[in-house]
Amino acid sequence: MPMRILRAVLRTIRNSRRLAMGLVILGVLVLVALFSPLIAKAIGGGQDPIELAAYDKWQVPGPSHLLGTDQFGRDVFAMVVKALAVSLQIGAIAGVISTVVGVIVAFVAGYKGGWIDNVLSTFTGILLVIPTFPLLIALSAYAKNVSLFQVGVMISIFAWPFAAKTIRSQVLSLRTRPYVDLARVSKARDLEIITTELLPNLLPFIGVGFASSALGAIFGLVGLEIIGLGPGGVIDLGQIIYSAISTGALTLGAWPMFVVPVGLLTLLFAALNMVNIGLEEVYNPRLRGVAGE
């Protein structure tokens, strides 16, 4: 089973240059994030480069500090690398939670159908349509001193409907397939059908759901940081942007503090979007005209 999935994944990647490129960019970013402690150590040369007043403040980019230093004399390059790890982490936490919730809701709604589907779909629809960012801002404003994980949970409260919607429409189309009918008439149990027949065919859409909720989560956290409401104690890319704006870093010649995080996030958004679209492009022809959306 794992080998089968792996081979299917490889085949999918070979079929789409866009998907491959998105995954490569994502992979590089994840690698940088994984090695961020080492990179930071290498930059600091023994000491912590993002400690307060580690160096002189507001140094312009140069050989000793590739991206300069910030208002507290921290090395911007080391900060950005560490912040990237935090941003990816939040994407992963919220992405996993919302995908799991989304998959469960989608299966219950799509597979069972009837009034359960009606209630769940209406609820999902409401959460999708109403502006939820005010709720998120308010929640983080009142929940002081939250950890990164808690922020991830908070964000996924609002991110799961995206995953649920994508997956539900696929469940609806898949459950009427002949092979599912076959499994049903041969007396397979619901859970068995779901795990052996539906789930493997849904993997690409679960991937799309994960990528879009991770996207939404990172965007959400950056948004919170921009208005100064992020979790305390950790630095993510949004917070560097926030401090660049609030200290007027651009006018002091510290442009990397603004440009580099914005560039990295744009790259991250682009990569996740490429994965999304690549997956959809590969799998859509098979589903066209069936799902109805």
Next chain:
Amino acid sequence: MTADAPPAVAVDKSQDSAPISGVRAWLSRHPLAAYALRRFGLYLIELWGALTIAFFFFRLMPGDPIQTLIQTLQQNYIYNAQASAEIIARYKHEFGLDGNLLTQYVVYMQKLVLHGDLGPSLINYPTPAQTVILRALPWTIGLLGIASVLSWVLGVVIGAIAGWRRGKLGSSIATNLSIALSHVPYFFVALILVYIFAYSMGVLPARSAYDSNINPGISLAFIGSVLKYGLLPGLSIVIIGTFSWILSTRMLMVPILGEDYLVYAEAKGLKSWRILTRYALRNCYLPQITAFGISLGFIFNGNVLVEQLFNYPGLGTTLVTAIQQLDFNTILGVTDMAIFSVLTAVLLLDLLLPLLDPRVKYWK
């Protein structure tokens, strides 16, 4: 025996239509009205559901804002213990905080539905929250309305052309740019625009919604200043919005190109432009109208940060200020207002759709 069958069916039919009540018969003769009624019913349920979610969300939140408010009130008004209890009770009543959660909910909904009353704003006491919100509303509707419609039109047109001419250089540039940029948050673009046009070049203002030296009113100078100040925030929404509409329109367009009726139109010798505008485009802008309604909530989310960044006096800025000052009636009010606007817009678009799309017949 077989000869009996047709009359039996005919009898069944007449029984089917005759005895059902007048309302039902009327509805089955007017499917559009039935559709409109059913859609309106769904709208009411959605609206009620969303407002209820919002209400309980804010009242059940960890780090209770109400408790903080009471503490602030106590610190500010506690001159003697006896008076304070009375004052607190009075304030609790004023802000709709007396009784248990369910009573509060019933009172809140009653006030909201019957009088359009959102309760007093805390920072601007005794000004009611709805006054604060209505003051901000025109700015957001103006900015967001123009920006979102403009980006929809631009995106659908460019996206349709990109799908039509797929494989050509211009089309693939547009597509790849859209893939890279369609999910970038609005405020990134806003920040970059501010940096270029406001700081580096100094040609456009980066804060507020109009020149404070000009008196607000219907005058050319004021309208010009509103447009000038709205340009950067509007542009940041339009740029990203256009890219995401390009992408989704192209994705709708490409499968349409393989349809038989397009081959037929081509074989008939119709000009390619006519096929695009009269045959292909019509089939991909209709689903995009529905998608437009669904995207409004998302656009509002992004707009909160753009407004905050430009200090634009709309709902987004009102919301952030209210949150910073724990003005919970205003917070809930802004959320309710956003929910109401988005759901109403979606309803109107759905009701409009049968007029635009002859295929949509709501028989069910």
